[in-house]
Amino acid sequence: MPFSSMIQEMKGEIGAISRRGLLRSRSQSTGRVQRVEPDEAAMRESSWAQVPPELLRVVLAKVEAGEARWPGRGAVVACAGVCRGWRGTVKEIVPVPEASGKLTFPISLKQPGPRDAPVKCFIRRNRATQSYFLCLGVTDALVDDGKFLLAARKYRRPSCTEYLISLDSKGNGTYLGKLRSNFLGTKFTVYDAHPPCAGAVVSKGPSAHMIGSAQVSPMKGGPPAGNYPVSHISYEVNVLGSRGPRKMNCVMDSIPASAIKEGGTAPTQTEFPSSNSSSFASVPFFRSKSGQLDSSGAQNESKVALKNKSPSWHQQLQCWCLNFHGRVTVASVKNFQLVASGESAPTPSNQEDDDVILQFGKVGKDLFTMDYRYPISAFQAFAICLSSFDTKIGCE
Missing domain, CATH: 3.20.90.10 (Tubby Protein; Chain A)
Known part of the structure; x- marks a missing residue:
């Protein structure tokens, strides 16, 4: 499956989980819609959240290495948004600008630039x-x-x-x-x-x-x-x-x-x-x-x-x-x-x-x-x- 299709499928699944959480909060409230975080249990049931850690790290490392420039680097950010487990793994894999020369997340703008080239x-x-x-x-x-x-x-x-x-x-x-x-x-x-x-x-x-x-x-x-x-x-x-x-x-x-x-x-x-x-x-x-x-x-x-x-x-x-x-x-x-x-x-x-x-x-x-x-x-x-x-x- 092409990686772009994988990202779209992940977004759709996570969006569905968020909508279920929103509907549940609506039924429990007194007619007032409340914004809540996606249900953790539903997140754990997600097929993407259950990828074996070793395999996940290998896949995300290849994604990070293969997308050196924007807009392709947006795929790395999308991976970090799948679930908490993926976000933690992506943060461990993505190097700081000082080492890689890449700007990925907003916090990269507060980190020192690369030593070798501007x-x-x-x-x-x-x-x-x-x-x-x-x-x-x-x-x-x-x-x-x-x-x-x-x-x-x-x-x-x-x-x-x-x-x-x-x-x-x-x-x-x-x-x-x-x-x-x-x-x-x-x-x-x-x-x-x-x-x-x-x-x-x-x-x-x-x-x-x-x-x-x-x-x-x-x-x-x-x-x-x-x-x-x-x-x-x-x-x-x-x-x-x-x-x-x-x-x-x-x-x-x-x-x-x-x-x-x-x-x-x-x-x-x-x-x-x-x-x-x-x-x-x-x-x-x-x-x-x-x-x-x-x-x-x-x-x-x-x-x-x-x-x-x-x-x-x-x-x-x-x-x-x-x-x-x-x-x-x-x-x-x-x-x-x-x-x-x-x-x-x-x-x-x-x-x-x-x-x-x-x-x-x-x-x-x-x-x-x-x-x-x-x-x-x-x-x-x-x-x-x-x-x-x-x-x-x-x-x-």
């Missing part, structure tokens, strides 16, 4: 709605239809600008975090709605005011959205108006400097926190690559610091140039490449040989590429790139 994405800007959409490239082309990953919506305040980031393509739900600027647009803070690492402290200042508003909603089934600072971005003020590209620095508050040293690991969230625990911040849903819970003592370590790679002046073209390896085609003050700086740099080397952790650049009107790699996540990379869109008084 994840190639692009950002579409909608000027009319002040919205930004992060998509994953699904072909080898510079841009394509893409797989939607994240959305951001811009809100102007009297003293700052905020970009609310969510999993919803409409940008008004399933809140994941935000970017907040100062009045001049020269300093930015990235906030995560969930604890990014062990010992993370929630911000209780003015930046928390927007979280409880009707414009965003926390993850379904999760705890109330918080405000955990994960990054600070600063642009050098250019009051004299001298020629040249912007100069930016970024400190990753949730990533220790040791993460990019040889043998180092970055904190990795393994699942979104559950609302079942009253103290969700202490639940070990973030682990290192070794599987050991990250120590809260890491909060005292120095953090990963990034700086923009200095471009060189091209005499013939009469412009500042960086080698984007064909991923950027339009000159713009927004274009940048970030590399490790200071203590974060793995080894002293020629700047041309420095590993680019994040690069962002223009390829068309309202279309930009974004490539990122370890130790930052898609969420962190997207937030940093959003800071480049904001108006910066005194920087140009």
